[in-house]
Amino acid sequence: MGVFCTIVPPHILDRLARSADGELAATARHTLEHDARHRTRRGLTASVGPAGAAAAGAAKALTDQPVRSIYDARHRDDLPGHEVRVEGSAAVKDVSVNRAYDGLGDTFQTYLKAYGRHSVDGRGLPLVASVHYLKGYDNAFWDGEQMVFGDGDGRVFLDFTIPIDVIGHELTHGVTQYTANLTYQGQSGALNESVSDVFGSLVKQFTLGQTADEADWLIGAGLLAPGINGVALRSMKAPGTAYDDPHLGKDPQPATMAGYVDGPDDNGGVHTNSGIPNHAFYLVASALGGNAWERAGQIWYDTLTGGSLDPDVDFTGFAAATTAAAQDRYGDGAEVQAVRAAWTTVGVTSGAAKAAASELPGQQTGQQTQQA
Incomplete structure (x- = not known):
């Protein structure tokens, strides 16, 4: 079962939620509420596990290129959202879309060239990401199936597609899910x-x-x-x-x-x-x-x-x-x-x-x- 893994620790959001600054507190509470909702969903719904992924991946030939799809959530909670860039297509005007696309590719290439691993499951699993999740959402996460990026509130956190290590971090939760599957406790x-x-x-x-x-x-x-x-x-x-x-x-x-x-x-x-x-x-x-x-x-x-x-x-x-x-x-x-x-x-x-x-x-x- 995939777990819901976020890049920003809950203790940071808890502190922001208690801020005397009403705007920051409201944004943090909103983020925490949605994070809690996703954790509940992941607890009730099993994602594709290692065995299922192996069976699905066995039918296609492995290549040295990722298969990426980037979606615009349009500040909504309906994932993945509207597809805006697919593998091999040109860069778009939205820099968040392009950063997510590039970050997925860089992570794929690192695992492939350094360790001979094809994608997070080792069998070429397509990489999916959604940007512009909710309004002012202060987090990024792997939900067991895809990456999701918030835009940040602009006052404490900026766009979560900016640091490439955040993208590598979250996709590695997928690698762990398909390998050691370390208990999240x-x-x-x-x-x-x-x-x-x-x-x-x-x-x-x-x-x-x-x-x-x-x-x-x-x-x-x-x-x-x-x-x-x-x-x-x-x-x-x-x-x-x-x-x-x-x-x-x-x-x-x-x-x-x-x-x-x-x-x-x-x-x-x-x-x-x-x-x-x-x-x-x-x-x-x-x-x-x-x-x-x-x-x-x-x-x-x-x-x-x-x-x-x-x-x-x-x-x-x-x-x-x-x-x-x-x-x-x-x-x-x-x-x-x-x-x-x-x-x-x-x-x-x-x-x-x-x-x-x-x-x-x-x-x-x-x-x-x-x-x-």
Whole structure:
């Protein structure tokens, strides 16, 4: 079953919904109401699962080109909306349509060229996206079948088609759906979110031709409106530092297990605790250097698609699986050593006393448990 996965964490929208600014509060409440409605729909309706997708995909030959369809929702809740651009057609005047089209293509090409994967299901699944969803909708999501983008309110969030990593992030929820199918709750849910951040960042890096050292390791850079004190929704390099703003609050992501958030909100803190495995991946990529989608990304891809993960896997189990994947592909060399060191640094495996404060100058990881 596909899950309803949004790029903006509920805790940000909850804070905006309590804003003294009536316009911002109303927009956030509207977004939260629609998100809750979609979550209910996904809970009642099973999407095409891995077996169904395999059967559907087996009938057509795989190609090295995506099959994209972009729709204009025309600020309504009727998905997918009006078809405005299809595969191979020329760019249109609507920049949101063109950005969505390009972002779907860039994500497809990253998975194909880096990992030999044809689309999110591995069998050439057509990629569908709708832009201009509702009025001022402050989110983007994968609903188990397609991508949906809001225009943002223009005061806190801009158009959600702007950051390519947001598109890569959401489509990776589809990849996870068709592979490990990680349960969207607790630590497995945080891993689900983290995997999407990892490959969302790798899609951006691959598209821009950036090395690990050149990458910004931000998720959603360019999404925050002018005047908002922040650089993105999340930072993989320095979790907890992406924003600190009167409207948004302070980024609550922990970089290590010392700041782990335990509670019922956001399916057990899936968008918050994802900072821990996010930081582990950044440490692996940084240690190995070069192009992060190669060795570091390959290890994570092998782990996600290898069939060894339990849907309810926790951080410790995922650490063991990535270590095994590194060993299987690269042997007992720099790769497996980098993976082991990263999980120890973030406090998931033995050596947890090394709280990794030195990795984040000026950041007090133990004080990141306060929700915005």
